[in-house]
Amino acid sequence: MISSPLLQEKNTTPRSGWYLFLLPLFFWAIALFAISDALLFWIKGEAKYEQNILKEWLEEARVFRKSLPELIDNYRKLISRDSTKLGPPQDELKQMVLVRREEIDQHLRALGEPPTKIHPDILPLFPTFYEIEITIAEESDRPIRWASGLPFRPEQCQVLEYMIAENAKVKLYYQLHAYDRRRSIEQEKLSRGRWLFLVGAGLALAVTLQSLYSYFRERTRFIQAQKVNQAAAFAEKEMLAQQLVAKAAEKDSIELRSQMYAGVGIMAGSYAHNIKNLLVRPLDLLRRCIADKSLDQQTSSMLGEVENTLGAVAVRLEQILNAVRRQGDKFEPVRFDLKELVCRTVANWNSIADDKWKIDLEINVQLEGESFINADPSHLQQILENLIFNARDAVFEQRLALREQARSQQVNDIQKSKVTIIEAASWRGRICFDLSYLSNNIILEVRDNGAGMTPEVVARCTEAYFSTRRESAIFEGLGSGMGLGLSFVQSVLDKSGGKMVVSSQKGLGTTFKIQYEMAL
Numbered sequence: 137m138i139s140s141p142l143l144q145e146k147n148t149t150p151r152s153g154w155y156l157f158l159l160p161l162f163f164w165a166i167a168l169f170a171i172s173d174a175l176l177f178w179i180k181g182e183a184k185y186e187q188n189i190l191k192e193w194l195e196e197a198r199v200f201r202k203s204l205p206e207l208i209d210n211y212r213k214l215i216s217r218d219s220t221k222l223g224p225p226q227d228e229l230k231q232m233v234l235v236r237r238e239e240i241d242q243h244l245r246a247l248g249e250p251p252t253k254i255h256p257d258i259l260p261l262f263p264t265f266y267e268i269e270i271t272i273a274e275e276s277d278r279p280i281r282w283a284s285g286l287p288f289r290p291e292q293c294q295v296l297e298y299m300i301a302e303n304a305k306v307k308l309y310y311q312l313h314a315y316d317r318r319r320s321i322e323q324e325k326l327s328r329g330r331w332l333f334l335v336g337a338g339l340a341l342a343v344t345l346q347s348l349y350s351y352f353r354e355r356t357r358f359i360q361a362q363k364v365n366q367a368a369a370f371a372e373k374e375m376l377a378q379q380l381v382a383k384a385a386e387k388d389s390i391e392l393r394s395q396m397y398a399g400v401g402i403m404a405g406s407y408a409h410n411i412k413n414l415l416v417r418p419l420d421l422l423r424r425c426i427a428d429k430s431l432d433q434q435t436s437s438m439l440g441e442v443e444n445t446l447g448a449v450a451v452r453l454e455q456i457l458n459a460v461r462r463q464g465d466k467f468e469p470v471r472f473d474l475k476e477l478v479c480r481t482v483a484n485w486n487s488i489a490d491d492k493w494k495i496d497l498e499i500n501v502q503l504e505g506e507s508f509i510n511a512d513p514s515h516l517q518q519i520l521e522n523l524i525f526n527a528r529d530a531v532f533e534q535r536l537a538l539r540e541q542a543r544s545q546q547v548n549d550i551q552k553s554k555v556t557i558i559e560a561a562s563w564r565g566r567i568c569f570d571l572s573y574l575s576n577n578i579i580l581e582v583r584d585n586g587a588g589m590t591p592e593v594v595a596r597c598t599e600a601y602f603s604t605r606r607e608s609a610i611f612e613g614l615g616s617g618m619g620l621g622l623s624f625v626q627s628v629l630d631k632s633g634g635k636m637v638v639s640s641q642k643g644l645g646t647t648f649k650i651q652y653e654m655a656l
Contacts (some may be wrong), residue, residue, distance in 0.1 A: 264311045269306070500571070501571045543557060
């Protein structure tokens with residue numbers, strides 16, 4: 137038993153490989169995590185880096201042994217001291233406040249003034265400060281400001297503003313020198329290139345893994361599809377082999393039966409020839425007796441009837457010999473009268489058809505002149521006989537169908553049911569031979585009122601070994617159902633220049649229309 141290719145395809149379908157995408161995603165996550173700081177620095181790291189340096193410088197630089205946040209804190213404590221409490225007098229307090237304010241101012245000046253250049257070709261490593269401003273919450277209207285005096289526009293320089301101490305805000309206007317900017321840019325480029333390399337390597341690795349996965353997935357699918365196709369091809373090959381074996385066995389059986397029929401025909405021809413030879417002497421003696429004038433009329437009439445009977449037997453034996461001697465692959469076309477051949481063939485089979493087959497053979501000749509054609513008379517006679525046998529089988533089939541239909545009818549009256557069955561059994565078939573002209577052609581139509589054929593059967597009825605009546609017991613003759621009768625008819629017509637058109641309707645009968653060109 138061969139399994140279905142669809143079932144094999146279903147069983148071998150690869151599972152979903154979504155989990156293989158986790159590996160590229162894992163590499164993506166690692167790459168993003170590794171370059172997160174670099175990305176942040178890339179976006180705003182330069183300004184943040186500069187501001188962090190400046191904050192550290194503002195908060196850690198010492199001029200009066202104190203940092204700027206410490207000076208601001210001491211100043212805030214003095215200005216917030218209540219004069220009603222114990223402490224220095226008011227004037228002395230104001231003097232101390234001014235001193236602390238001056239210290240902050242001097243500290244800012246020391247921070248803002250640039251250092252002296254050691255060499256004229258070397259730029260200082262510190263930025264240029266335009267203005268430093270300290271705003272204390274308690275004296276928001278009196279900020280402590282140092283200005284460099286250099287002209288600048290606030291929108292063209294950088295600004296750093298943050299809370300340097302509690303309730304104290306510093307605001308710094310500055311600008312980096314070209315050397316610091318260049319070094320920062322170079323470091324940024326180096327860092328950017330390093331991380332871009334890592335990102336590119338990660339992307340390349342992810343794409344490589346994805347490509348490998350896609351390749352192996354497609355290859356797996358291709359191999360599975362190949363297996364499915366091979367299985368389907370093997371199954372089809374096995375089925376074709378089985379069909380060929382069956383056809384070969386059927387052909388061998390038909391050939392064996394054909395050989396058997398050929399042997400029977402040869403034997404029948406031999407017997408017919410011997411019997412015909414045995415009749416020669418009795419017929420000669422009978423003719424001599426009839427020629428004797430001394431016989432009375434009654435005896436002469438009886439002898440004449442015996443002569444006619446023996447003559448008919450001799451004619452029938454001659455027909456048997458002619459049928460046995462026919463060879464389908466040899467054609468000897470001659471000019472003969474088609475109407476005479478049709479009438480003679482119908483006359484030969486008329487008595488058997490009427491008495492034994494319960495079929496009426498009819499001839500309708502619409503020819504006023506000659507009906508000569510060029511063909512092989514023996515083969516054309518066999519064509520007519522094959523068409524008669526084919527029509528006979530169709531009539532038998534129709535008669536059987538009518539009987540079954542009559543038996544299956546539900547009739548309450550038993551007597552009426554019997555009458556219906558008897559009428560079906562006594563139904564007679566009819567085979568009509570019509571001869572007519574069509575331009576320079578002679579048309580022979582053979583019509584019957586048999587069971588008819590479906591369009592599918594009509595399309596294949598002339599194929600060799602095709603038959604719908606094989607091994608059926610209702611048809612007469614050992615040769616029935618071999619599928620060779622109509623194929624022989626078509627073969628002879630093709631080789632002798634004739635044409636045939638078959639028309640049929642199931643249950644109404646069949647018509648074979650044969651056309652031959654008139655002989656000059």
